[in-house]
Amino acid sequence: MDIEAAGRTPSAPTPPARRRAAAALALAALLAAVVVVTVTFLQDPGRLLLALLLVVIAAVAGWTALVNRGGRRIATTVLAGLALAGLVVLLIGSVLQLAVAVGLVLLSTAAARVALGHDMAEAPAGARAVGEARHGVLLMNPWSGGGKVERFALEDEARRRGVRPVVLRRGDDLRSLAEQAVADGADVIGMAGGDGSQALVADVARQHDLPFVCVPAGTRNHFALDLGLDRDDVAAALDAYGTAVERRIDLALLGDRVFVNNASLGVYATVVQSDAYRNAKLATTTQLLPDLLGPDAPPFDLRFTGPDGVAAPAADVVLISNGVYRLDRLNGFGTRQRMDGGVLGVVTVSVDRARDLPALISAEAAGCIARFRGYRAWTAPAFEIRSGADLIDVGVDGEAFALPPPLVFRSLPGALRVRTPVDAPGASPAAMAPPGIGSAVTALLRVLAGRPAR
Template sequence: MRRDLELARTFAEAFLRADSSLFASLADGRPLLDPVLPRLSHAADHGLLWWGVAGALGATKGRRRPAAARGLLALGAASVLANGPAKVVFRRDRPPTHGIPALRRLSRDLTTFSFPSGHAASAAAFATGVALDSPGAAVPVAALAATVAFSRVYVGVHYPGDVLAGAALGVGAALLTTKVMPRRPWVPARASPASAWAPALPEGEGLTVVVNARSGQGNHSDLLAVLRADLPRAKVVEVGPADDMDAALATAADSSRVLGVAGGDGSINSAAQLALARGTPLAVFPAGTLNHFAADLGLAGAGDSVQAILTGSAVAVDLGRADGISAGFDRFSRVFVNTASLGGYPDMVAVRERFERRLGKWPAMIIALCWVLRNEPPFDVEIDGERRRVWLIFVGNGVYHPDGFAPTYRSRLDEAKLDLRVVDAAAPAARLRLVGGVLTGRLGRSRVYEQRTVERVLISSAQAGALPFACDGEVTEGVERIVISPSAARLIVYRPRRDTGAGASGRWFSRRRGAATG
């Protein structure tokens, strides 16, 4: 034991000598980008530089938004660890600055401890967090992070070892975010092939695409450019705020070989109802805010859909079916492509989507959950004959991943199963335990949360008044009783073949006309 301590002490002393020697060499080195590096180092104070980068990423489309949110989450965790317990434990003094040229030095002396570097930890955490969700965007971010980390040695406030330790801590903090903010896989969900059901449409002849101008950010000029360039014989119908989306879809379905829809999941739900009823294939063009169904299909943009239509490549996917009695005691039947929900879940989705555009899915989910628990009362139901007091009921069309309170994606679209998740309100301190489980990533072990795979579920109101009900995020009238099960019929949807490099081919179609739609 004593010998091990002596070896550790010898190693530490050798490391400190080498670290100090390397710092002195850099201090005596020739000027490099003066005074750019000192200004960059100052810009990263309190993470302000990374908040600015996150804002720029969040203003774009695709995976860069959740990447920015993960980067900020990792930055927060790394900053707390590096500037709190780590500095207190190691208590290393700052390096002497008398050998640093005056032009490089910061305007004020730092009084905190040196090891590890909080700036390096924040930079590495943010860059790694971005890389986990958007590797393409991470390349320039990583270069900027490395420059910030180097600048801390260059301006004389950290030893090189401080920076390396901070970077390692930051990478670790970013990797830990996957425990509470799971990553969506790059591989599309599995589905049964259905190419014989979907005709190839040269230049889009026989296709009508209904574009919901209200979906997403409301600007679909890039999408329209791709449609006109690559599918010149397709009919494109733009539906404005004052127009009837359902009527436009019905007219298009009656007059076309293939029904196309450009919009979010609510628009796709309406189109799926008609395509299933008419027995026609559906072409989906992602144009919403989140595009959950398109993401599960593996459609990164309009180019992927174009490639599938031109080649006649399609898959057969399951739909969920909800049959019930409404608040007015009228019978109704609906299908859904993603999820159905009861209770406060529709309101939670609305709150989440309001913040998700800026913060990403997981932070927005936490905000939405807290809002629902504070403002929505629990309700009494019978689930398959068992009386329960609950806050939320989620039913997914297929098994969703990950487990817990943020169902994000499916690995299969053809398994004819339902994912039932219930948030119980009867347990003691249910609110506190629920939020604690979500924040720690241990919700699956909490008594207030239940999740199971079912083939059918019967839900009835056990209180005065109907239950709020939503399909694919679209709130409908309340229900008194509802049976949810997989639909007996499958929906035929265009999707590029995987073995032909679908994602790359689709993106090539979009870029070929100078219109990026991802």
């Protein structure tokens, strides 16, 4: 069986007629909105030019918002809303024309999302179709994600698919349960829980070279997001135990601890230690930043070598990720275009405490930290943090630790065999999103011409 037979292709196929029609509709609706506005303001050239500009801005910003995440989605959504509001003001005396113009812009936006589909994503390298698991085992954390295991009836769903559920009880050791499942003959092992639990069971799968299934039953499920799973349909991830797609992805190590997403030091690692953080992440971060980065706050003793091989200046935030993120905030929430690059992503943020704090808080709240002037990013196969402190606060996949320096990080290229359902979205938001407005327009024109969007 090849990937085409399983419903996945190794490269973007020619868009089907439905998507070509959607691309035509997106562009035609925009053109029609332009015609409506032109007819309405034909006798007033000044208002006509302004209205045409607002129509184009609203449509193109709307297209871009639908295929992006984080700060770019927020910014383009706000821009589209403001443009529509301006159009409403201009057309306030022409109710019919107003309704038609706004409706056409919204129709163009919705059609563009259908037209673009997942073409912006590259097919995972080395992906292949695999048959059903013979002895699948799923470990479950019943407390994770506010009780998603029970809410989505994952025990019953697993049994229905012929998968043996193993529910974590108070006092159980998750690694020991995973090792026992392997000893009992599991040929596919999975985890329903948060990213910390995913990393631990994935490490057991790595050590025994077994396929791994991620079931997004945690709170944020960043790992599942970048695997291309639908985080809102938790039980659907169990289909990976049936006929599925398997590929190899990277893992990362901090010392001998595997992580699947990222590890952070400095400001964010300190914020994670707060008891209030888990219930109010953004509010807690914004509240604590002035205390941690104010003029009287002591600097973080985090020493490392930059990409040029020279000792780097002090940084207030260091983020080491399993692969390269499109980063939105200091807490590492972002998305990866690929998970098989064989490198760590390294991000550092340095803050001039006398003048940069307001700009940093604004960038954090808006989800566009990469635009902050003290932001620096590069890749490396390995990375080391040194310090004069006895212990360094570090957040690993969202969990807080205090570890003695030096902290040594390294990438484990292709370490994990991961299975995903045939009909899962199959790509992360970063992989699907055009990087800007111009590329979104170009993508629509390519689809209309019968070519993949990228």
